[in-house]
Amino acid sequence: MSLRLHNSLTRRVDPFVPLDPACPTMYVCGPTVYNYVHIGNARPYVVFGVLADLLRRRHGAVRYVRNITDVDDKINNAAREQGVPIGAITERFAAAFRDDMAQLGAVAPDVEPEVTRHIPQIVAMIERLIAAGHAYAAEGHVLFSVASFEGYGRLSRRDPDEMLAGARVEVAPYKRDPGDFVLWKPSTDDLPGWDSPWGRGRPGWHIECSAMAEAHLGTTIDIHAGGVDLQFPHHENEIAQSECAHGGRIFARYWLHNGMLVFGGAKMSKSLGNIEKIHDLLQRHPPEALRYALLSAHYRQPLDWSAALVEQSVRTLDRLYGTLRDLHDAEAEATIPQAIEDTLDDDLNTPQVLAEIARIAGEARKAETPEDRRRLKSELLGAGLALGLLQQSPAAWFARGTDAGDDARIQALIDERAAAKKARDFARADAIREQLSSEGIVLEDTPQGVRWKRA
Numbered sequence: 401m402s403l404r405l406h407n408s409l410t411r412r413v414d415p416f417v418p419l420d421p422a423c424p425t426m427y428v429c430g431p432t433v434y435n436y437v438h439i440g441n442a443r444p445y446v447v448f449g450v451l452a453d454l455l456r457r458r459h460g461a462v463r464y465v466r467n468i469t470d471v472d473d474k475i476n477n478a479a480r481e482q483g484v485p486i487g488a489i490t491e492r493f494a495a496a497f498r499d500d501m502a503q504l505g506a507v508a509p510d511v512e513p514e515v516t517r518h519i520p521q522i523v524a525m526i527e528r529l530i531a532a533g534h535a536y537a538a539e540g541h542v543l544f545s546v547a548s549f550e551g552y553g554r555l556s557r558r559d560p561d562e563m564l565a566g567a568r569v570e571v572a573p574y575k576r577d578p579g580d581f582v583l584w585k586p587s588t589d590d591l592p593g594w595d596s597p598w599g600r601g602r603p604g605w606h607i608e609c610s611a612m613a614e615a616h617l618g619t620t621i622d623i624h625a626g627g628v629d630l631q632f633p634h635h636e637n638e639i640a641q642s643e644c645a646h647g648g649r650i651f652a653r654y655w656l657h658n659g660m661l662v663f664g665g666a667k668m669s670k671s672l673g674n675i676e677k678i679h680d681l682l683q684r685h686p687p688e689a690l691r692y693a694l695l696s697a698h699y700r701q702p703l704d705w706s707a708a709l710v711e712q713s714v715r716t717l718d719r720l721y722g723t724l725r726d727l728h729d730a731e732a733e734a735t736i737p738q739a740i741e742d743t744l745d746d747d748l749n750t751p752q753v754l755a756e757i758a759r760i761a762g763e764a765r766k767a768e769t770p771e772d773r774r775r776l777k778s779e780l781l782g783a784g785l786a787l788g789l790l791q792q793s794p795a796a797w798f799a800r801g802t803d804a805g806d807d808a809r810i811q812a813l814i815d816e817r818a819a820a821k822k823a824r825d826f827a828r829a830d831a832i833r834e835q836l837s838s839e840g841i842v843l844e845d846t847p848q849g850v851r852w853k854r855a
């Protein structure tokens with residue numbers, strides 16, 4: 401079987417056929433960088449990162465773009481409150497975001513465009529929309545005329561009245577229609593702004609994704625993804641802008657939406673205040689357990705976040721890494737089993753892959769012959785690899801970060817090296833010595849056993 405994805409445009413699970421089989425394209429809406437992001441924000445980047453990896457395996461390449469929103473009124477407010485320049489806020493939190501994502505193993509995008517570096521493209525796209533009669537300037541603003549685009553509402557399948565209610569639109573005297581949305585707005589001197597044909601100002605939120613997707617992926621992209629909370633109005637508006645700027649050509653062929661991460665009975669969101677920042681969670685939990693928890697529900701379903709879910713994920717990983725530790729003498733490379741690829745092909749069924757991983761580990765624990773142990777270890781590592789799990793050494797997993805933990809991790813590696821030598825697995829023993837030496841740990845073989853010190 402080949403990859404099938406749920407497409408919000410058709411409301412069906414459709415076979416995925418990229419425009420260019422040598423390089424599918426994907427755009428995922430990125431974060432607004434004015435604070436640490438919460439664990440709900442990580443869900444799209446973790447699950448669509450699994451998809452980016454899969455596409456790279458299947459097609460040899462993928463072009464994955466994930467933007468950074470560094471122009472936004474929330475950023476302006478944060479800068480004003482803290483009395484620092486806007487750039488200080490955006491640089492700090494963009495770096496924190498990248499660090500959080502790296503720790504969670506979220507696949508990095510191939511291009512990470514920032515809005516502030518795409519103002520000329522944004523202005524040019526707005527000019528095209530005005531020239532084509534889809535947008536109009538009024539009182540320093542430029543607005544998109546929703547009535548000018550017949551396909552408006554196709555993605556979210558809302559009728560115009562519902563759309564207005566859903567968007568809680570601002571009724572403003574300069575709007576021809578209350579549903580019209582802002583492409584450009586004026587900036588006072590104390591706000592970030594750029595010169596434009598409509599005066600000094602800054603872009604509205606939606607236009608940035610249309611302009612950056614065009615700049616980095618062209619007119620039509622294969623996959624556009626993001627949280628289901630963005631479907632309306634953000635994604636609906638992106639479609640309107642891009643298709644009207646491109647003479648009606650289709651903007652994104654497959655729209656993928658992840659369900660919401662729920663915490664304490666409601667969508668985790670900064671406005672409600674029921675958030676857990678990744679930055680804080682990482683102080684208390686191993687990053688891999690957070691990743692495991694994020695992949696434990698199907699991406700389109702809601703995911704009920706709780707301390708119990710994280711604890712359960714830690715225990716499951718303890719069991720899996722325990723199995724790998726018991727298999728230390730079996731030499732095996734990760735090979736992704738076909739059954740795992742088939743399961744991912746079914747609209748990225750990650751919970752089913754996790755069930756498969758548990759099954760393989762169970763079989764591995766019972767395996768007796770060296771061949772079976774090698775095969776099952778290879779499958780276990782491979783199945784983990786498909787989800788970005790189980791790729792550290794068992795010793796590193798059991799050490800868990802802290803100083804005392806680091807000593808324990810080093811000791812565990814030394815014990816593993818001794819066991820490897822005893823089993824005449826000199827390659828593994830040497831690899832461990834090399835790993836430790838690269839961390840500045842020196843080993844001394846003494847008659848009393850191995851001693852270690854930090855160089």
Ligand code: AMP
Nearest residue numbers: 431432440441443444626627660661668
């Ligand atoms: P934002 O910075 O709010 O635009 O969010 C960045 C990404 O996180 C978007 O793709 C949102 O759809 C997604 N997102 C925000 N909150 C949640 C949540 N509670 N669960 C899942 N995804 C979310």
Ligand code: ZN
Nearest residue numbers: 429430609634
């Ligand atoms: Zn977007």
